[in-house]
Amino acid sequence: MNPRPIAMHDILRYARAASSVEVMVDGHPNFYYLMASPGKALPKVLLEAGINPPAHVRGPDGPRRPVIAIRSSPWKAGHITNPWHDEFDLDHGHVRYYGDHKPRTMGLPGVTAGNKALLEAVRFHAGTSAGERVLAPPLLLFRSITVRKEGRAIVKGYVEFCGAAVIEGLEHVVQRDPATGRSFPNLLLDLAVVDMSECGDTLDLRWLDDRRDPTLTAEEAARHAPQAWKRWIKEGSAAIPRIRRRVVSSRVKSHDAQLPVPGSLEDNALRKLYHFFDGRKHAFEYLASRVAAQLLSRSGSVYRDGWLTRIGGDGGMDFVGRLDVGTTATSTPLVVLGQAKCIIPDSSVSPDQVARVVARLRRGWLGIFVTTGTFSRRAQIEVIDDQYPLVLVPGRVLVDQVLRIAAADYSGDLDGLLADVISGYEAAITHRRPEEILSS
Structure with a gap:
């Protein structure tokens, strides 16, 4: 036949x-x-x-x-x-x-x-x-x-x-x-x-x-x-x-698409970030919170800085912020939970690590995950298919935003930005419930 x-x-x-x-x-x-x-x-x-x-x-x-x-x-x-x-x-x-x-x-x-x-x-x-x-x-x-x-x-x-x-x-x-x-x-x-x-x-x-x-x-x-x-x-x-049949969305990015072009200025900067924070991962969370603030503010909403969680007690949450959606007269505040992972740029965040963040989200909350590496294909598919309110920020996007911050506020001096992160992150640490940001 x-x-x-x-x-x-x-x-x-x-x-x-x-x-x-x-x-x-x-x-x-x-x-x-x-x-x-x-x-x-x-x-x-x-x-x-x-x-x-x-x-x-x-x-x-x-x-x-x-x-x-x-x-x-x-x-x-x-x-x-x-x-x-x-x-x-x-x-x-x-x-x-x-x-x-x-x-x-x-x-x-x-x-x-x-x-x-x-x-x-x-x-x-x-x-x-x-x-x-x-x-x-x-x-x-x-x-x-x-x-x-x-x-x-x-x-x-x-x-x-x-x-x-x-x-x-x-x-x-x-x-x-x-x-x-x-x-x-x-x-x-x-x-x-x-x-x-x-x-x-x-x-x-x-x-x-x-x-x-x-x-x-x-x-x-x-x-x-x-x-x-x-x-x-x-x-x-x-x-x-x-x-089960699944049609992979074009929103799923390949490993290479989530990283800068090898040997480029951005690639060197990303690897510099990784080596700088490799022994002080908690300070990287402060940089991630600043990147999150810049990204979410570009949506037209108002982002308000919150705080970093204590070392070792994050439970899938490294920083807290607030996003005010709408106009000045008619806005609603959303809790933003952030997770930061300083990993080798060529490595990937697994679905389990993403699920840990999603498990902390409540109705009406927004998550953002910032990493120096990439997100595995399966992790991206689960976020897309299950429609999780989670923004994924891989190494390529991270370094682009970091260089923007350095250019806007530090005359392009990346070292100056990193020094400011180190000096300021301890003051940002506190122990509060995420929902307290809504009344701040």
Whole structure:
């Protein structure tokens, strides 16, 4: 069988009259061609309903459901046939999907064909052994999409491919029909969309062919599965955070981008800072607080200096400041917690060190982390993905601000600035609760 790749966000034509031999229909990949089984009469994969379970296959190691195709129709949300709203956060690999129990369905969730198939699949997705998980049917995700052609908006007949998913959790919920006001039971699934970056964010549909092939065992049928899926089979739910799809933002900076150009004036200055403060790290915290004041003041808000914490008692907090956001007449003060790390410029701050600062932040507080080094890729991703209110200041930004301070207040004399930091940092040390800055 030849590979038939399907990429994330591909828009497919789903036309009932289309044949399975046409590669393209109306300028889009043909769903029926992609889901066909070349030369074999295998169970069909359709998208006629929200939950589409093809027939079981009896392999050498027993029966298995080859796949479950999920179709979400956002244009129907709020309609009597679909009065609930699915949530697709594909960049973070998470989907919340409601089952197919409807307001007029009699009985408990599980009486409909779709919900019944999902409840059956949960048993394998929640399996405690690789032998159970290898039988788990992957959930292929699609959502209906509106396509514009010749100035017209076409809401039917096109679907977007949204990846393959593992069932991460299942709840029994009660929903309310917006049309009648009646409540009814249903299933709610949390799905983890698996990472496919190792193959260019595409899925090899030979995996689907193999899972529908009764001559193959379930293990043999996983040969074309994404590496993330294979890892989940092997490790189970503990692997989900590592196999979940994540789109890395352009805000994530490489190691080199966080440091000055080697051999440059800025590079020499940064290394000078490190060696100067290497034996007196607490004094570096005072310099970091001045850098934080300059950076945060440039946002147009008013920054007020606070104090340094005592040596050895920071608990993830080295200095405290205050940022007054808004106009003079209508402003609100925010507590700023600062952390400073004087480390070798070529080394990185780990996610654990960043998490220690985040753990100290309360609602409405802002964090800032200043270092002579860099922030690891994982540390940056966690700050971005979890939307932590934390400003990361790597070595390149630090030295740029330090040189600005030296130029503005010390006639460009970096040594004069450093001498002033050493002479002034002890007076800045105090022992107060961070929230006291709000009344200062």
